[in-house]
Amino acid sequence: MSLRRALHSSVAALCIAGVAAPAGLAAPVAQTAPRGALDVHVGEAKDFTRLELHWAGGAQAVTRRDGQTVSLKFNRDANPDIARLKYSPPHWLKGAEARHDGGRLELILTLTDDADVKMGSADGATYVNLFQRVDPPPTALAANDPAAAPADAVVAPPPIEPEPERPNPVPAGGVVHMGAAMSNGQVMLTFPWANPNGAAVFRRGAAVWVVFDAAAIIDVAHAPRGLKQFSTIQAIKGEDYSAIRIASPVGTPIFASSQGGTWTIALGNGPQGQAAPIRIGRDDVGGPAALKAEVAGTTRSVRVVDPVVGDTLSVVTALGPSKGVQMRREYVQMAVLPSAQGLAMEAYVEDLNVQRDGDLVHIGRPQGLALSPVSAQVQRVEAQLGAPQPASMPGLIDDVNWPKTGEGGFLARYNALLQAASDEALKGKDAPVAQRMAFARFLVGSQLSFEAIGFLNDTARANPDMLDNPEFRGLRGMARVMARRYKEAQADFAAPALSDDPSISLWRAYTAAQLAEWPEARSQFLAGSEAFGLFNSTWKTRFARADAQAALALGDIDGANRSIRLALEDRPEPLEELATRLIEAKVIEAQGQPQRALGVYKAIMRAPTEALTAPATLRATQIQLQLGQISPTDAANVFAGLRYRWRGDATELETIRALGQLYLSQGRYREALEAFRSAPQGRSDAPELIQIQADLNNAFRALFLDGAADGLEPVQALALFYDFQDLTPLGADGDLMVRKLVRRLVDVDLLDQAATLLKYQVDNRLDGVPQAQVATDLAVIYLMNRKPEQALQAINDSRTTILPAALNGERRLIEARALMGLGRLDAAEETIERDTSKDGQDLRTEIAWKRKDWPTAGAMFEKSLGDRFKSPTALASDEEGKLLRAGVAYSLAGDDASLTRLYSRYQGFIAQAHNPDALQVALSGISNGQLSVADFGRVTADNESFAGWVGKMKARFKERPAPLGPPTRQVAAAPAPAPIPVPAKTAQAAPARKAAKG
Secondary structure (H helix, E strand, O other): OOHHHHHHHHHHHHHHOOOOOOOOOOOOOOOOOOOOOEEEEEEEOOOEEEEEEEEOOOOOEEEEEEOOEEEEEEOOOOOOOOHHHHHOOOOOEEEEEEEEEOOEEEEEEEEOOOEEEEEEEEOOEEEEEEEEOOOOOHHHHHHHOOOOOOOOOOOOOOOOOOOOOOOOOOOOOOEEEOEEEEEOOEEEEEEEOOOOOOEEEEEEOOEEEEEEOOOOEEEOOOOOOOOOOOOEEEEEEOOOOEEEEEEOOOOOOEEEEEEOOEEEEEEOOOOOOOOEEOEEEEOOEOOOOOEEEEOOOEEEEEEEEOOOOOOEEEEEEEOOOOEEOOOOEEOOOEEEOOEEEOEEEEEOOOOOEEEEEOOEEEEEOOOOOOOOOHHHHHHHHHHHHOOOOOOOOOOOOOOOOOOOOOOOHHHHHHHHHHHHHHHHHOOOOOOOOHHHHHHHHHHHHOOOHHHHHHHHHHHHHHOHHHHHOHHHHHHHHHHHHHOOOHHHHHHHHOOHHHOOOHHHHHHHHHHHHHOOOHHHHHHHHHHOHHHHHHOOHHHHHHHHHHHHHHHHHOOOHHHHHHHHHHHOOOOOOHHHHHHHHHHHHHHHHHOOOHHHHHHHHHHHOOOOOHHHHHHHHHHHHHHHHHOOOOOHHHHHHHHHHHHHHOOOOHHHHHHHHHHHHHHHHOOOHHHHHHHHHOOOOOOOOOHHHHHHHHHHHHHHHHHHOOOHHHHOOHHHHHHHHHHOHHHOOOOHHHHHHHHHHHHHHHHOOOHHHHHHHHHHHHHHHOOHHHHHHHHHHHHHHHHHOOOHHHHHHHHHHOOOOOOOHHHHHHHHHHHHHHHHHOOOHHHHHHHOOOOOOHHHHHHHHHHHHHHOOHHHHHHHHHHHHOOHHHOOOOOOHHHHHHHHHHHHHHHHHOOHHHHHHHHHHHHHHOOOOOOHHHHHHHHHOOOOOOOOHHHHHHHHHHHHHHHHHHHHHHHHHHHOOOOOOOOOOOOOOOOOOOOOOOOOOOOOOOOOOOOOOO
8 A cells, every 4th residue: 555545544534433442552541441441231142141342432352261261451451341341240250350451451250161262352342151061072182182193283273163055056057157248348257147146256467257156067158359448368277266367457446246146246347336345354263363354144265276377366256245455465474365255365375374264264373473562663663753733823833843753664653653642532522632643743743734634624524622722723724725725724723713813924924925915915914023033045035025016016116125034034944945936036027137137037947846847938039029030820839838837736727828829819719718718716715816817807898898809700799698608797798798699690681590598688687677578679680581470479578568659669569570570460561550650650651562552552662652752862672672571562552643643753863773674664664574563573572562561671670779787687608509600711710519518
């Protein structure tokens, strides 16, 4: 296990669940513990007596038997109630005695002459089972009597009671046919047995082993080939087992599951959870040093020969559900292999012995395993160093004594302090906190900031009173600063218990500087000046450098220079000095000496760490661009590479901001917005991120509100708007932005897209009068797009009782025109019955045309033209359409006199007309071709009239102001409409997205 993983695992275990203290670590106490820490339960049956010892918080026991005397020695002390055992002992027990030695309890039990005993632990308790001793037969006694046996004879172990037979899992015929399938990128191998059986699934190097506790032939002929999860499969049959060996790349996940008699092995990443962990620990039952593992449902212990390596593995199979060892565990004489099911051992010695006893697996050697006692090492380290002591002020770090590890090294010191803290935490809420605070000091002094935060948070949950402890607040605040959690650190430093502490004031100043709270940083640095000399050189340099940054940001050049000199006063380590020189270069730049500052930046660019070279490169490139030494394109290339080269702090955000602003200055709007948006959102309180978000919003406003996007093709502008529409501001500005874009879309006849934008405004962003006004515009666009039904729906869905008279009149005209488009002429005429405006008269004329009331239509069209024939200027599109319709209507009505009058008045306008041939035919009655004069004129008149009305509506969109008024429903972004085809020549435009981002 790597050091980092070891530390994370240890602290996580303590913070989440607590850990049990190993033997030998608990600190001695001056007096015996009060009753309640240990409860003794006694149960009697006909054939045995059971004693259970339940510890509050758990304890470990070392058991020993000497004849009819049994000793249970615990690593904790208690004062149990054993009166029943002493004065009225149960069957097979003579008496009991409790002894206290060095803060540990030893319980002495005296058995009757005919009693036997079995001891162990289960369900968090230590148990002692007493029962009638069964004398072995004489032959067995002689065989087991060392005096009777030869000196070199091996004493035979007592016979093991046979287990009840399980149903035979081997299928008829003795062959198990392996199935294979692919599911969600995993290879699923299935092994259908006749009945449930035990299995072990483990990895050894580049091979995955699947071992079953029954001897059968496993048919792997149909195994798939050419998969990345494995290359080959080999079946192996032993005397009491069967197995397959799968050649699989290291790192390929494996999972095992069982259902009935079928085992399923999955290779590859998948949704399955991890197997339940198998706990392996020291076997404390008397005898040579050994290990024991708790494996529920064990079925067999087998020895499997590895045909590739040539050695023999010890494998313990078990029934499902799956349980395994998550990672390899190394010992001096053996290793436990990582498994998804069961247990597998790789032996380094010849005489490794693996035996199972129910759900316990015992691993040992006749002479014992070489296991180093942790307690001895812990005690030695503790005796040498003692616990880290508090500093003189809550904001000080004792960087000499706190991280000291001694001869045992870091891990031994870490384990010792962690175990002491764990023991203390197990004593309950009212226990002292000295050992936990000592461990926290060690973590902070060792700069293990995240581990310190987690541990201190857990301590506060267990002891809420710690939140009023000045040292606790100081330690957690300093750890949060080291982890760059500045807002959280400010909360700790703001605790009332630290309000007047000068050492904490310096931490407040440093934190405020990281959050760009410059006035606060300067005032707190001044308040902590009396404690400045108590810190080590590194933190003095950092505090003074932060004050220099604050002074520079506030324009105090002299103050910045003083703080820089203070930061360099103690000759800090080289990297800290370079970081200070970086701030000094910014001060030089602020003094109007960019060329000199550029020289300092270039010197820092040769530093051995990217944390310094990245900001130096950024500033040097900006100065070179400012001085004209490099082109904007070259600068953009430097910024683009730098933002991927160094990530995770303020320099990355400053680089992204510089790149976005450079793109904006070059008119590369899409790239600018994409650069701003690429800023990581992990630290939402970072001042640089706040500035980037403001730049992004301002750039979007400038494009679509201030007209910066007017130089783009409408299709380009629309595509850009769709891709970043979640930036649309709420309120009147956002509505005006959308309306400006709609105007441009209408100009180029992108009516579907314009309608989609306005419909979203109506449905989601507006209410009342503004909603009705925009809905009216939407209805006009639908009519321009020859969609009268949608136009009528838009009007009906936005009806309200309080509307200005002018808007009501306009809506009636739109409604009537939509009804006319649907062929409901009577309803259209009734809608504008009281409308005496020119637009209303024009619409009534068109209704007469639709009715084919030719005499009336001709007269009304001619009347709508008035005395236009007296003005020699060319006819507008709508005027030309009215003239065409008048001529056609008179022709269809057979009114030659009116037609002649019309021709005599307007014949001079024919040559200047948009469609002179159609006008000539309509007014003169001259037919040229198969189409009659009336039919040709009718069709042409319809087109000209509609084109004239559309032109009039486009002009209206340009002149009409946007509706104002606060939105009542705040929705940030609209769904994107259908994609818009982008012409090939608009190379800068990106296609509109198919779905909204917001």
